[in-house]
Amino acid sequence: MPLSAAPAPSAPPEASPAAVSPVLRVAPAAPAEAAAHFRASLAFHTDVSDVAAALAGGGDPGFVVVDSRSAEAWDQGHIPGAIHLPTALVPERAEALLDRSVPVVVHCWGPGCDGATRAALALAELGYRVKEMLGGFEYWVREGFAHETRQGVERRTADPLTAPAEGDACGC
Template sequence: MIADTVNPVLRTAPAAPAEAAAYFRASLVFHADVSDVAAALAAGGDPGFVVLDSRSTEAWEQGHVPGAVHLPTALVAEQAGQLLDRSVPVVTYCWGLGCNGATRAALALAELGYQVKEMLGGFEYWVREGFEFETWQGRERRAPDPLTAPAAGDDCGC
C-alpha cells in the first residue's frame, strides 16, 4: 500500500541553498548564543559589547549575567542614553525562549541607533548551561543541564 500522505517535513520544500545561506547568515547578524557570550566574557579584557538584562528588578535580583547592565524593556527608550554608549554593540537578554522582552528591548535600542544582538535562550539557558550568575547574595553556578550542555567539558562542538 502506498501512503497518500505527504511527508510533513517536506510539505513545504526547503529553500534554495543560496536563499538558505542568506537567511542563516542574517540570523547570525541578529543573534548570539549564551555559550558564545560566556566565552567572550570569560576571555578577559573588553569583549567589544555590553550585555543588557531587560527583565524587571525582581527578576534581576533573582540572578543575572555577571557584569550585565540592568535596563527593563519598558525603560529602554527613556534611559538607554544614560547607561549605554552608542558606539558599543549591545547584547540583550530576558528570561528565555518563551519571552520576547529581549526582542522588544533590541528593537527599541535599534530604533535609538544602537547596534544590537539578542542572546538566544536568555537567562534560562545561561543558568541551564552552567554559567556563573550573580544574585544579591553573591555569585552562584548550577551544574549544566545535560539536555542543553555537555555533561563533561565546556565545548559542545558547535
C-alpha cells in the first residue's frame, strides 16, 4: 500500500478579540525597542535597595539624595544624609544646596506620589543630572532601612512583601 502524503496543516482559526489575552492585546515591543526602552528607564530611575547599598558601601556613593517632601514629612522621618529640598522650593534653593557636577537621586513619599517626578523635572530643567528613586520614603522604611526621626535613628523590620525576610538582597 503506497504511503500517502499527510494532509497539509490547516491555519488556526482567527482568534476573536475577546479570546486574546488582555496582556497581549497590544503586542510586546521588538527586542531592540524593548532594550532601548528599559536602558532609558534605568537612566531615569533607581530603586531603594540600590540606593541603600550604595550609601552603605562606605565612601562617596557618587550622588546625593534629595528628599522633596514637606518639612512636616521630613520631621516624621528621612533617609540619613539626605538633603531636604521640598519640590516647590527647588527653583529658589537648589543652587545653594546642590553641586551640578554631582548626580541627584530624588524621592518623595512613595509610588502613589509624583512629587519626586515634579522635583526631578525642576532639577533637570535647572541643569542637574537626576534620577528618581522608585518607591520613595515609603519603600525605604518598608524594606527595613534605617531612617532618622526627631527621636533619633529608627529601623523597622522589613515587610516581606517588599524585601526578603532573610538576607540582605532581593537578587534582582
